[in-house]
Amino acid sequence: MNIATPIQILLVEDEDFDVARVRNTVKLFASRIRIADVVSNGNPALDLLNSKPDKYDIVILDFQISGGLRGEELIQRIKELDPLVQIIVITKMTINMTDLEFASSLLKAGAFWYCTKYPGNIEEYVYQPTDFILSIFNAFEKKRLEKQRLRSDKRLMKNIEALLDAKAILGESKPMQQLKEAIEKYARSDANILVMGASGTGKELVAWNIHLKSKRRFESFVPINCGGIPQGLVESELFGYEKGSFTGASAPKLGLFEVANNGTVFLDEVSELPPQAQVKLLRVLQEGEIEKIGRKSSVAVNVRLIAATNKDLSKEVNEGRFREDLYYRLSVVPLELVPLRQRGEDILLLFDHFLTYFSADLNIPVPEVDPKAREILLNYKWPGNVRELRNVVQRLVLDSEGRISAKDVSHPMILRSPLYKEELASLKEFGNGQVLPLREMERIFRTNYFRYVRSISSSDSNAAEKLGLAPSNFFRMCKELGLKP
Numbered sequence: 001m002n003i004a005t006p007i008q009i010l011l012v013e014d015e016d017f018d019v020a021r022v023r024n025t026v027k028l029f030a031s032r033i034r035i036a037d038v039v040s041n042g043n044p045a046l047d048l049l050n051s052k053p054d055k056y057d058i059v060i061l062d063f064q065i066s067g068g069l070r071g072e073e074l075i076q077r078i079k080e081l082d083p084l085v086q087i088i089v090i091t092k093m094t095i096n097m098t099d100l101e102f103a104s105s106l107l108k109a110g111a112f113w114y115c116t117k118y119p120g121n122i123e124e125y126v127y128q129p130t131d132f133i134l135s136i137f138n139a140f141e142k143k144r145l146e147k148q149r150l151r152s153d154k155r156l157m158k159n160i161e162a163l164l165d166a167k168a169i170l171g172e173s174k175p176m177q178q179l180k181e182a183i184e185k186y187a188r189s190d191a192n193i194l195v196m197g198a199s200g201t202g203k204e205l206v207a208w209n210i211h212l213k214s215k216r217r218f219e220s221f222v223p224i225n226c227g228g229i230p231q232g233l234v235e236s237e238l239f240g241y242e243k244g245s246f247t248g249a250s251a252p253k254l255g256l257f258e259v260a261n262n263g264t265v266f267l268d269e270v271s272e273l274p275p276q277a278q279v280k281l282l283r284v285l286q287e288g289e290i291e292k293i294g295r296k297s298s299v300a301v302n303v304r305l306i307a308a309t310n311k312d313l314s315k316e317v318n319e320g321r322f323r324e325d326l327y328y329r330l331s332v333v334p335l336e337l338v339p340l341r342q343r344g345e346d347i348l349l350l351f352d353h354f355l356t357y358f359s360a361d362l363n364i365p366v367p368e369v370d371p372k373a374r375e376i377l378l379n380y381k382w383p384g385n386v387r388e389l390r391n392v393v394q395r396l397v398l399d400s401e402g403r404i405s406a407k408d409v410s411h412p413m414i415l416r417s418p419l420y421k422e423e424l425a426s427l428k429e430f431g432n433g434q435v436l437p438l439r440e441m442e443r444i445f446r447t448n449y450f451r452y453v454r455s456i457s458s459s460d461s462n463a464a465e466k467l468g469l470a471p472s473n474f475f476r477m478c479k480e481l482g483l484k485p
């Protein structure tokens, strides 16, 4: 408690007799408690709180003031204006003081404490002085704690904002705008999310953003790479074990789901989970409980799950490698990340972003980029998506001498696969420059491809085998294409 500045009180009381009694009740503690202002009803009280924010610590409020704003409504309005200010209500004896409902309605409206005034024949005090004074001190202490909490919440919030800044999802293209809208929409819910997308499209980044925008943002975000844990260890990593549950278990081990309790678990490459772990995961999702190795009873955990995959999980289900029930549980909200080459000008936006980032990192001026170089970047296929783009920029910045030319970006160490445009051009040649119906195009492709495979095969059965076809099907298809086997 700050002894230097006394507790500042605003008294809302319309009877002089009671104003005098309140003043007298706190008089003994004049150095610690100060009645800063007195008003006779709600409106001037709100005006003062409005014009002098932070001035008052406590409002002492008579419940039965005549006219104007009063009662629970006034309490609510004061708390809306200044949530930290504490309110002590004093009421006339005439109110049924044993009425618990009355008391709880005051507390519900936001009051800190309430007391019934002494009868009028007690002229010195409005209430038993030590109780009255103690309640003022307690109210002040509560305000101090709430203020502290607000400050540390604000500090935490700043950290979260800094993280969100560092993990910003860049992109203005339509699919990226839709993705960002979906993140805003679903982050606040506790729904399980399945993030799908090819390698390097930003799945982990999306998971981070969902976590940082969720109500779990102050708790942990625990990424688990299901493909990176040796099969035999998946269960103990995820769910932990008890001491002595198997040879070598000399101490109990916390599973990652326990570490993440109240936070978010990010299950990366979820398709790689072995079947036994899939069963246990399903149980976590259904019951909110984990089964630790070597423990009879289960342990309750509360986690939000975000899973990611670069495989087509529904195909994994169809082919029996992934449990269907688990798939439905995980994909309550499916989010699909499109490949970078479908994001148009975002390629250049990301390129410039990483260029600034890595130049600052190396403490060099941002290199100029020739328009021709930009065109090449824009037309490149980007099989490794944003991760590849990021690496490409890093290499370019390391090698750059103030300028990035078309030659620089075309270097095989920079862009590794053929240009997308070139690939498209070869498709154009395919139909002699014409756009053909798909069926026709497929026929041309099959004919050429079958010819080619036969030319490098020892026999037709060998060619069929290479193509993954039964020989009888291969013969039939060759006949249909006019290629006599």
Ligand SMILES: Nc1ncnc2c1ncn2[C@@H]1O[C@H](COP(=O)(O)OP(=O)(O)OP(=O)(O)O)[C@@H](O)[C@H]1O
Residues within 6 Å of the ligand: 168, 169, 170, 171, 197, 198, 199, 200, 201, 202, 203, 204, 205, 206, 310, 350, 386, 387, 390
């Ligand atoms: N839209 C974006 N804006 C800014 N940076 C991005 C964006 N998408 C991805 N990145 C960056 O690209 C890199 C790869 O992203 P991330 O690791 O999230 O991809 P991923 O889909 O999880 O890849 P993988 O399948 O290889 O695990 C990271 O450095 C990430 O910060």
Ligand SMILES: [Mg+2]
Residues within 6 Å of the ligand: 203, 204, 268
């Ligand atoms: Mg990843």
